[in-house]
Amino acid sequence: MAAVEVSRLSFTYAAADAPALKGVDLSIADGEFCSIIGANGAGKTTLCSAIRGFVPQFHKGELTGTVTIGGKDIAQTSIGDLAREIGFVFQNPFTQMSGIARTVFDELAFGLGNLGVPPAEIRERVEEMLETARIAEFRDRDPFALSGGQQQRVALASMLIMGQDTLVIDEPTSQLDPASTDEVFALIGAMKDAGRTIVLVEHKMEHVATYSDTVVLLHEGRVVLTGPPSEVFGDARTTEHGTRLPPAVLLARALRERGVDLPELPLSVAELTRAVRELLGEDASA
Numbered sequence: 081m082a083a084v085e086v087s088r089l090s091f092t093y094a095a096a097d098a099p100a101l102k103g104v105d106l107s108i109a110d111g112e113f114c115s116i117i118g119a120n121g122a123g124k125t126t127l128c129s130a131i132r133g134f135v136p137q138f139h140k141g142e143l144t145g146t147v148t149i150g151g152k153d154i155a156q157t158s159i160g161d162l163a164r165e166i167g168f169v170f171q172n173p174f175t176q177m178s179g180i181a182r183t184v185f186d187e188l189a190f191g192l193g194n195l196g197v198p199p200a201e202i203r204e205r206v207e208e209m210l211e212t213a214r215i216a217e218f219r220d221r222d223p224f225a226l227s228g229g230q231q232q233r234v235a236l237a238s239m240l241i242m243g244q245d246t247l248v249i250d251e252p253t254s255q256l257d258p259a260s261t262d263e264v265f266a267l268i269g270a271m272k273d274a275g276r277t278i279v280l281v282e283h284k285m286e287h288v289a290t291y292s293d294t295v296v297l298l299h300e301g302r303v304v305l306t307g308p309p310s311e312v313f314g315d316a317r318t319t320e321h322g323t324r325l326p327p328a329v330l331l332a333r334a335l336r337e338r339g340v341d342l343p344e345l346p347l348s349v350a351e352l353t354r355a356v357r358e359l360l361g362e363d364a365s366a
């Protein structure tokens with residue numbers, strides 16, 4: 081069964097003249113890593129909000145079509161019940177902290193405490209998540225005293241610890257430097273490896289290309305392309321609709337235009353380096 085099924089979804093915000101989503105169809109399998117890309121205003125955040133039920137339960141407007149999560153129609157499901165099925169992380173970690181916890185440890189424990197999880201189990205799960213998210217060294221620090229990248233990992237960890245099967249993550253690295261971005265992606269990748277379904281909005285295309293099973297290109301509220309990264313980043317429509325390409329794809333194109341015969345489209349600099357070394361007859365594994 082699909083983890084997330086979006087069918088003929090259209091939505092117009094109450095204050096808007098034009099729809100933000102127009103007849104979106106999307107099927108995300110259990111355990112799939114699906115990234116949504118597109119220019120500013122394409123409808124990516126609105127689609128995430130619709131999957132999480134914030135549209136139209138919180139952001140008002142006119143909605144037609146359906147969203148089902150694990151087979152349940154979200155229009156028939158309360159926001160509270162949906163929160164048990166789907167975790168959601170926004171762009172700004174600052175707004176996601178409980179504001180109550182004085183330490184990172186307590187921040188991670190907060191949501192589980194609200195669910196009535198027994199204290200011994202909370203301690204065990206928090207210890208495990210501190211290790212998984214590589215934030216154990218900050219366990220006694222005030223979450224608000226951390227750097228942006230560290231805070232984002234705490235925000236993600238506080239969501240991941242709740243154990244939902246489907247995670248909707250909207251631009252988690254937009255305020256982060258390259259090293260923190262890599263850390264956040266490593267953590268999201270580990271969640272995929274653990275079998276969770278990931279719906280991600282992200283502008284850093286090399287990471288999208290490296291981590292995603294499927295990429296969905298949105299343009300003016302419509303799905304233009306859906307497919308594996310090599311297909312979507314190899315399609316001219318991706319740049320026509322204002323999306324940047326991963327640097328490796330740009331370099332590969334330039335090389336092909338100069339007659340270099342690269343067999344497959346490399347999606348990361350590491351893949352491109354390997355391909356070029358093979359062409360040069362070097363041992364690519366060295």
Ligand code: ATP
Pocket residue numbers: 093094095096099100118119120121122123124125126127139
């Ligand atoms: P970005 O990359 O800039 O975050 P996006 O692809 O996530 O953009 P959305 O934020 O979903 O796009 O916006 C889609 C359209 O809906 C835009 O035209 C935007 O102006 C409009 N919109 C978004 N939020 C609201 C709102 N609360 N009320 C009215 N219109 C809105």
